[in-house]
Amino acid sequence: MRKWGVRGRRRDVSRSMVALVVSVAAALALGISTWLPGVLRTDIGLVPVEPGLLTVDESARGIATLGRGYSVGAYQSGFKVSAGSGPLVDTITSGSPVSAVLGDLGQRDDHPFENVEATLDHVRIDEVRIEPGRAAYSGEVYDDVDGQQRTMPLRLVFLLTTTGVHVMAHIQGADAVVVHLDAMPATAGLAPALPQRTLRTRGWWVAPKTGQQQAFTSARRTIVGIGPVVQTRGLDLRPDGRLDVHVWSDRATLLLSGVPRAG
Numbered sequence: 612m613r614k615w616g617v618r619g620r621r622r623d624v625s626r627s628m629v630a631l632v633v634s635v636a637a638a639l640a641l642g643i644s645t646w647l648p649g650v651l652r653t654d655i656g657l658v659p660v661e662p663g664l665l666t667v668d669e670s671a672r673g674i675a676t677l678g679r680g681y682s683v684g685a686y687q688s689g690f691k692v693s694a695g696s697g698p699l700v701d702t703i704t705s706g707s708p709v710s711a712v713l714g715d716l717g718q719r720d721d722h723p724f725e726n727v728e729a730t731l732d733h734v735r736i737d738e739v740r741i742e743p744g745r746a747a748y749s750g751e752v753y754d755d756v757d758g759q760q761r762t763m764p765l766r767l768v769f770l771l772t773t774t775g776v777h778v779m780a781h782i783q784g785a786d787a788v789v790v791h792l793d794a795m796p797a798t799a800g801l802a803p804a805l806p807q808r809t810l811r812t813r814g815w816w817v818a819p820k821t822g823q824q825q826a827f828t829s830a831r832r833t834i835v836g837i838g839p840v841v842q843t844r845g846l847d848l849r850p851d852g853r854l855d856v857h858v859w860s861d862r863a864t865l866l867l868s869g870v871p872r873a874g
């Protein structure tokens with residue numbers, strides 16, 4: 612009887628330890644599930660928007676000189692903004708430089724959340740008008756929405772400023788504009804608009820009312836500002852090979868400044 616009682620107690624202790632381990636494991640799993648998203652979260656409310664086709668009329672192709680060594684090139688493969696010593700930014704290769712978004716913004720946790728109903732991802736550039744210090748491209752964005760093709764007027768303006776080049780993408784009728792840029796090596800945020808650190812494979816919201824003059828930079832030493840400052844803006848680095856700028860307005864602006872390394 613005495614030996615049986617010891618074995619019974621041992622079994623009880625073993626069962627208690629198993630139950631304790633299970634409880635601790637469950638608590639850890641719950642804690643990790645609520646803690647990890649805050650550290651590693653990639654879904655912060657930015658909806659991925661895929662670029663579409665780009666068509667540039669032959670009459671609108673070529674390099675437009677803005678002045679002081681700055682220029683913009685329009686090709687069938689995309690747009691390139693350059694300074695005298697090298698490129699500043701490129702739009703994605705063989706894809707639309709912008710997309711129009713239909714939808715609205717919500718709020719989730721401590722950040723905005725995009726509700727996207729449809730996107731117009733294809734771009735057609737019909738003509739360009741070049742003036743001293745300015746190149747304005749006009750055309751349209753288009754796509755099928757609810758089984759019918761929908762189009763919106765598009766205007767891309769590249770304007771020489773005292774500090775660099777001001778880029779405006781205006782899509783009449785859009786709720787938001789997404790600018791599709793080619794990937795920039797070593798993209799890093801600039802405070803207070805974005806964290807002062809390397810930005811990798813994540814989405815980020817630009818701090819409200821900041822970033823008009825500077826939001827991020829790269830190994831090229833190009834400084835990029837995002838506007839309008841009064842609108843909600845985001846930066847999506849999750850897509851492979853590109854950097855998407857989301858602006859909740861029918862106009863998105865980029866201010867390009869800084870001097871890139873030669874070569």
